[in-house]
Amino acid sequence: MTQYKINELFETIQGEGAFTGQPSIFIRLQGCPVECSWCDTKHTWEIELKDEVAKEVMLAKSQETSQWANFSIEQILALISERGYQAKHIVITGGEPCMVDLTPLCQAFETLGYSTQIETSGTFEIKASKNCWVTVSPKINMRGGYPILNSAMLRANEIKHPVATEQHVNDLKKLLSVHKIVNTPIYLQPISQKPRATELAITTCIANNWRLSVQVHKYLGIE
Ligand code: SF4
Numbered sequence: 387m388t389q390y391k392i393n394e395l396f397e398t399i400q401g402e403g404a405f406t407g408q409p410s411i412f413i414r415l416q417g418c419p420v421e422c423s424w425c426d427t428k429h430t431w432e433i434e435l436k437d438e439v440a441k442e443v444m445l446a447k448s449q450e451t452s453q454w455a456n457f458s459i460e461q462i463l464a465l466i467s468e469r470g471y472q473a474k475h476i477v478i479t480g481g482e483p484c485m486v487d488l489t490p491l492c493q494a495f496e497t498l499g500y501s502t503q504i505e506t507s508g509t510f511e512i513k514a515s516k517n518c519w520v521t522v523s524p525k526i527n528m529r530g531g532y533p534i535l536n537s538a539m540l541r542a543n544e545i546k547h548p549v550a551t552e553q554h555v556n557d558l559k560k561l562l563s564v565h566k567i568v569n570t571p572i573y574l575q576p577i578s579q580k581p582r583a584t585e586l587a588i589t590t591c592i593a594n595n596w597r598l599s600v601q602v603h604k605y606l607g608i609e
Pocket of ligand 1: 418419420421422424425426427428430480481482507525
């Protein structure tokens with residue numbers, strides 16, 4: 387039976403990209419080897435057996451920790467039903483969720499009428515349902531040394547790129563050119579809400595007819 391290592395599961399408003407404002411159920415999976423220096427979920431990087439806890443313990447966490455719990459698809463569906471969540475959009479994130487096959491999980495939700503979305507760094511093969519909305523946030527030249535995969539760039543429904551410097555913009559332009567990405571919507575996301583990064587993102591979006599993604603949840607102070 388497929389099991390997913392879940393670090394967090396909660397209902398909130400999607401604050402990034404095309405689905406901004408959409409009530410969503412976030413499933414955060416444990417594990418990521420990409421090592422982005424500015425990562426705001428570093429507690430999800432390692433999958434340590436010592437951090438495996440009971441489902442109730444993981445669900446009761448009041449702060450970010452590296453603790454995770456194994457869930458089957460049936461257990462995830464049951465949990466969402468028990469909690470009475472109303473959102474009909476599922477966001478599978480991490481960590482790097484594409485380290486595992488997400489197809490059966492997406493399909494289980496879609497059968498029940500949910501829409502699904504995954505957020506990935508583009509460094510692993512994307513195994514998801516055909517209808518799943520794929521957000522690739524390409525993490526270029528990170529310490530982990532994982533290249534961005536052509537298959538991930540071509541599968542992306544949107545490309546959401548974190549920026550703080552001109553170098554980040556240039557890296558993205560080079561990536562789009564190498565992978566011949568033409569029509570996929572591009573979102574620039576200022577790193578850590580820094581004013582200079584935000585200004586750079588705004589001017590670059592206007593110059594290139596790209597879109598701005600400002601992590602609305604962080605401005606609102608919600609999860
Ligand atoms: S890919 Fe995502 S989770 Fe992994 S290090 Fe980068 S920002 Fe963090």
